[in-house]
Amino acid sequence: MTPLAELLDRLRRRRQPPGRAAGAVGVPALEPDVATELAPLFGRLDDIDAEAATIVHAGRSQAVAIERAGQQEAERILARAAHEALLEADRLGRERRQAAELQAQAILADAGAEARRLRERAAQRTPTVVEDVLGLLVRGAR
Secondary structure: OOHHHHHHHHHHHHOOOOOOHHHHOOOOOOOOOHHHHHHHHHHHHHHHHHHHHHHHHHHHHHHHHHHHHHHHHHHHHHHHHHHHHHHHHHHHHHHHHHHHHHHHHHHHHHHHHHHHHHHHHHHHHHHHHHHHHHHHHHHHHO
């Protein structure tokens, strides 16, 4: 039997039985000095309490360090994400400018083609219009 189990067993035996039997039980003749017997346990409990406080303090210190490292990592990730966002925005801007330039070139090409068609039509119709105008002038002059 372990020392703790033995102590607990002795303390359990010191309790009085329940009910009316409690009055019939006599007081033990030789009572051990409980304070002397429990003193080593209290000393050990003080040691355990000090050890627990040390562990808690170390745990809190580690938690602070972990939290600080996590904040630094989050800041690093945010900085990297902001940089990547700027690069992506720049890339998208270039793509949109290129697309706009291509669209503007296509519009200019279409406008040039339309202007050529209009000049050709004008060139084809000019002799007829000149003839009609001269005919009107000649008839009007008579």
